Amino acid sequence: MKRRLFVATPLLLAGSLAAERWRPLLGGHDADEHDASERRAPRPLVRVAATAFGTTISLSALDDGAEHDGERTRAALRCAMQEVQRVDALLSLFRPDSQLSILNRTGALEGAHPHLLRNLDFALRLGTLTRGAFDPTIQPLWELFAQARMQGALPGRAAIAHARRLVDYRAVRIDGDRVRLDRPGAKLTLNSLAQGYAVDVVLDILRARGVHAALIDTGEIGNLGERDALHPWMVGVQHPRDRQGLIARIGMDGRVLSTSGDYATTFSSDFRYHHIFDPATGVSPPQYSSTIVLAPSGLVADGISTALMVLDHAAGSRLLRSFPGSDALWIDKQSQLAYTPGVPFAGALAPG
Numbered sequence: 194m195k196r197r198l199f200v201a202t203p204l205l206l207a208g209s210l211a212a213e214r215w216r217p218l219l220g221g222h223d224a225d226e227h228d229a230s231e232r233r234a235p236r237p238l239v240r241v242a243a244t245a246f247g248t249t250i251s252l253s254a255l256d257d258g259a260e261h262d263g264e265r266t267r268a269a270l271r272c273a274m275q276e277v278q279r280v281d282a283l284l285s286l287f288r289p290d291s292q293l294s295i296l297n298r299t300g301a302l303e304g305a306h307p308h309l310l311r312n313l314d315f316a317l318r319l320g321t322l323t324r325g326a327f328d329p330t331i332q333p334l335w336e337l338f339a340q341a342r343m344q345g346a347l348p349g350r351a352a353i354a355h356a357r358r359l360v361d362y363r364a365v366r367i368d369g370d371r372v373r374l375d376r377p378g379a380k381l382t383l384n385s386l387a388q389g390y391a392v393d394v395v396l397d398i399l400r401a402r403g404v405h406a407a408l409i410d411t412g413e414i415g416n417l418g419e420r421d422a423l424h425p426w427m428v429g430v431q432h433p434r435d436r437q438g439l440i441a442r443i444g445m446d447g448r449v450l451s452t453s454g455d456y457a458t459t460f461s462s463d464f465r466y467h468h469i470f471d472p473a474t475g476v477s478p479p480q481y482s483s484t485i486v487l488a489p490s491g492l493v494a495d496g497i498s499t500a501l502m503v504l505d506h507a508a509g510s511r512l513l514r515s516f517p518g519s520d521a522l523w524i525d526k527q528s529q530l531a532y533t534p535g536v537p538f539a540g541a542l543a544p545g
Contacts, residue, residue, distance in 0.1 A: 236255045236256050236257070236406075236421075237255070237256045237263060238253055238254070238255060238256075238420075239253065239254050239255070239256050239263040239266045239267050239270060240252070240253045240270075241253075241267060241270035241271055241274050243274050243277075243278065244278075245274075245277050245278045245280075245281040245391070245411070246281050246285075246387065246388055246391070246411065246412055247287065248412055250274065250277055250391075250410065250411050250412075251409075251410040252270045252273055252274060252395060252407065252408075252409055252410070253270075253407060253408045253409075254266050254269070254270055254399065254404045254406060254407035254408075254417075255404075255405070255406040255407070255418075255420065257403065257404065257405055257406075265402075265403075266404060268402075269398065269399055269402035269403070269404050270399075270404075270407075272398055272402065273394070273395040273398040273399055274395075276394050276395070276398060277391045277394060277395060277411060279308070280308050280387060280390065280391050280394060281387070281391075283306050283308050283309050284308065284309060284312060284383045284387045286332070286382060286384070292305060292306055292309050293309065293381060293382075293383060296372055296374065296381060297332070297374075297380040297381060300373065300374045300377070300379075301371070301372065301373045301374070302371065302372045302373075303370070303371055304370050304371075305367075305370045305371065305372050308390075308394075309372075309383075310367065310370065310372075311390070311492070312383045312386050312387060312390055312492070313329070313365065313367060313372065313381075313383070314367065315386065315492050315493075315496060316329035316362065316381075316383065316386060316496070317329070317362055317365060317367075319496045319497075319500060320362035320363075321362075322512060322515055323500050323503070323504060323508075323512060325361075325362065325472050325473070326471070326472065326473070326500055326503040326504050326508070327362075327385075327496060327499060327500040327503065328360055328361070328362045328472040329362055329365070329381050329382060329383060329385075329386075330359065330360050330361060330362055330364065330365065330374075330376075330379050330380065330381055331360055331382060331470050331472060332380035332381060332382040333356040333359040333360060333378065333379070333380055334353070334356045334357065334360060334470045334472075334475055335382065335468060335470065336356075336380070337352055337353065337356045338460045338466065338468075339460075341460070342460050347460060347461065347466060353475040353476065354475065356475060357472070357475040359376060359378045359379050359380070360379075360472050360475075361376060361379070364376040364379055365379075365381070385453070385495060385496060385498075385499040386492055386495050386496050387495075388411045388412035388413045388451075388491075388495060389411075389413045389449060389451045389490075389491035389492050389493070389494050389495025389496070390491055390492040390495065391411040391412075391413075391491070392409050392411050392413050392414070392415035392449050392491030393415075393449070393490055393491045393492055395407075395409045395411070395415070396409065396415055396417065396491075399417060400417070404417060405417060405418050406418035406419060406420060408420075408426050408445070411491075413449060413450065413451040413452075413491055413494065413495055414428055414445065414449065414450045414451075415445075415448075415449040415450070415491055416445040416447060417447070418447075425444055425445065426444070426445040427442055427443065427444045427445060427539050427540075428442070428443055428445060428450065429441070429442050429443075429542065430442070430443060430452065430483075430485055430522075431452075431454075432528065433454050433455065433456050433482035433483040433524055433528065434456070434482065434528055436456075439542055440483075440524060440528065440530070440542070441485075441522065441530070441538060441542055441543065441544065442538065442539045442540045442542035442543060443485075443487075443536065443537055443538060443539060444537045444538075444539040445537075446487070446537050447489075448487040448488055448489055448494070448518065448519075448520075449487065449488060449489070449490060449491035449493075449494045449495075450485065450486070450487050450494065451485070451486050451488075451491065451494035451495040451497075451498040452483060452484065452485045452486075452498055453469060453483065453484050453498040453499045453501070453502050454482060454483035454484075455467040455469065455477065455481070455482050455483070455502075456482065456483070460477075464482065464526070465477065465479070469499060469502045469503070470503075471503045472503075478502055478503045479526070480505065480525060480526070481501070481502050481523055481524060481525055481526070482524050482525065482526050482528065483523075483524040484498050484499075484501035484502050484509075484521060484522070484523055484524070485498060485521065485522040485524075485536075486498040486501065486513075486519060486520070486521045486522075487519065487520045487521075487535075487536065487537070488516055488518065488519040488520075489516075489518045489519070493516050493519065494519070497512060497513065497516065497519065497521070498521075500512060501513075501521060501523065506523065506531065509521065509523070510533075513533065520532070520533040520534075520535035520536045521533055521536070522536050530544050532544075
């Protein structure tokens with residue numbers, strides 16, 4: 194078993210294969226130095242891992258207990274993990290009994306859980322802010338391309354046009370805890386929000402339980418505090434064209450870091466067609482290989498990182514300004530970088 198990597202693997206039904214997007218780079222050490230620094234740390238690092246969103250979720254925290262036996266911290270992490278799994282159970286497209294699957298299957302849902310409603314509310318807000326560049330009803334396009342891939346082909350123009358007619362976030366109606374899809378055949382996906390939202394859920398629980406230093410990997414990355422004065426939390430961002438390489442190293446500063454990329458699930462070997470779609474065209478946007486966002490909220494970071502893949506740079510920059518405290522890194526198809534001034538690059542892998 195190889196050393197722990199932060200791995201983002203959205204559900205197969207949601208359109209992603211395993212993609213190593215993050216690596217822990219605590220203080221910039223390599224793996225052996227990382228192990229040694231852990232042994233020297235004044236407080237033990239407690240870890241809990243489980244499955245959610247089709248991947249392994251990892252929550253790590255420094256033990257603040259007087260006895261340093263890890264039990265109080267581990268209990269907090271387990272409570273947070275249970276809530277992450279609840280979010281997955283509600284929003285999964287893979288589970289036929291999830292609330293989202295029921296809504297897609299029947300076109301209506303009574304008694305929607307607050308987790309579902311919060312994600313939907315933000316999805317519709319982001320749809321309005323981006324004039325439809327972000328659209329949670331994009332699922333029919335993903336299903337069309339996934340089915341064509343199983344046959345070793347790409348869908349034709351007529352099929353794409355038909356699927357596009359089902360895509361319109363304005364056809365989603367929310368009334369209290371009731372949700373309705375006004376367009377027959379419309380289907381929702383919240384995979385571009387759920388893992389970032391799960392970071393927010395974990396952070397809320399850990400703060401309430403008195404945890405002061407933690408690193409959270411739900412497929413998106415968040416943190417509380419620092420590991421110690423000499424070893425801040427840092428992550429390496431995968432190079433979009435080199436599965437073993439990093440394109441940047443970023444120091445975690447209390448914001449949530451989320452990424453979207455054309456390499457996670459591809460429908461063509463040249464990365465032209467992948468799991469992110471432009472609702473205006475019905476095919477994948479052509480300009481970026483990856484976009485990375487840091488924002489005070491995981492829900493915001495996750496959603497914006499998807500929207501930036503679709504929007505041009507000017508429109509994406511305007512969207513960022515709608516969410517104070519947010520920064521972004523754009524990587525184009527030639528692996529050239531553009532970024533806002535507040536991206537906290539660290540160490541030798543920082544550009545420039």
